[in-house]
Amino acid sequence: MIHMYLPIAGNSVNIFLILGLGGFVGLLSGIFGVGGGFLMTPLLMMFGIPPTVAAASDSNQIVGASTSGSLAHMRLGNVDIPMGVMLLIGGIAGGTVGVQVIKLLRAMGNADFLIAITYVIMLGGVGGYMFWESLQGLKKEKTGDSAEKVDPVVEKTEGKSLIQKLPFQYKFEKSGCEISMLLPLGFGILVGILAAIMGVGGGFIMVPVMVYLLRMPMHVVVGTSLFQILFTCVNVTIMQSWSNHTVDFVLAVLLLLGSTIGAQVGTAVSKRLKADQLKIMLASLVLLVCVKMMAGLLMTPTIMVALKGGH
């Protein structure tokens, strides 16, 4: 009774192991507002799940975890729905463009190389900057300097006048800023393109974009990110099931049971942590994945071939 057979993945898994994995990633999702796809897919692959099935079933699981997490954050008043909708529209548009970019790169050859390099640069850059910035914030707090967190308004950024001149100005109340709707839309497109190229949901790029470029308060960032991820993953789950038959429902349900509970616990943990603590933890996680990827690229593989398409 301890193992369950996964009919689409074509393998059986230990029920408690998958519940635990789901719980761990759900916890991260609740704390940081990331989908956790960049962690879950490689972990599932380690347990013998084909990559395509791992990625598709994970997106199904994220739907559940982000529903649970969004609900919890919504109760705490942490979701900026208009901002989430703009980022989502941009993300979907960017994702569509990104898929075409990947097709073009594959046709030109060397797409894998570009994907890996994008991954390492993005993870290293985003993680490194977040880590350094949060460390400065924590240091300042210790020495008693301005203890206040990130300025929630875009006012102090350079190019203020240009941003304010953009049409469709809107007051995003929860985020505490009045900016053009084109701004989150544009960032959404950018993240969508990157996410499609890298084959991930993009939560770990979206969160820093909201923190540093849109200057949203960290707790609203987490809730809004989860809200946006929910809809992105609904789309991915249906598409993957329809065109590739790669959603393993049994695997997704097992992950879900763990992750929905994990997301609730994560939200409670997130509430107790300071913004800089949250950022430094996420930055460490992103840097860890970056180091692991770099090691994978630099060390001689034990097996010199891999199945194409993962099935």
Added chain:
Amino acid sequence: MGKFVFILSILMFLTLPGQPSEASEHPVSLELTDSIIKISTFYNGTTLEASGIIPADADVLLRVSGPKENVHLKVKGKVAGVLWMNKSDAELDNTPSVYMLYTPEKSSKLLETQGVDMGYSALAKGITIKPESADKAFIFAEYVKLMEEAGVYTVNKSSIHYKDVENGQKSFSATLTIPSKMNAGEYMVEAVTVENGHVLGRSEKKLTLELSGLPKVIAALAFGYPLLFGIMAVFIAVATGLIIGTLFKGGGGSH
């Protein structure tokens, strides 16, 4: 007299070169404890017993093999002189999805016997590797490593046991491992008997793995109604998220 010589010469013709056909006329007895394995909800692979009777001085080799398929591989190589990445493509045609060999103790000599046609070197001969320019031996060896890691290619040495020598015959038995990674489908279990460097006979039994219960229903839905299946998966995920979210609110799980 002429008639007698004619019959004699026909008999001689039939008996002289006929060793292999004689062997196939008397195949090895081979029995499996199960010929159909049901893959149900809590299935985690299984084992089954293969047994039979062979001449007392003979040895037997067993092979479990899966349907043949064309496999597409990515071959790793160095990019920009430092980074290991999937670099080139290779195709292996006529490759069994499963290849498990069970041998008694002195397996290496037995595998070298002409006509046995078992083992990785025999397998390599039957596989076509493309492109022509590829280092075929290297790609095949790495492919075997990959399959061994997945548990679907194995060489189980000293896994066949003999007993009960009686009337010039003995019985053999082996426990065949069926990993959960072996998909539903039809497989072949084959036995080859070898004596004094010659193949005495062969026998084979069909082994069927089939989905049943929940896995069967899910696979039928996923492949038969993929759009509906995707929508259903989303609804169930959302419902689970909402239920857990509501439960936590009620239970005050924030502290």
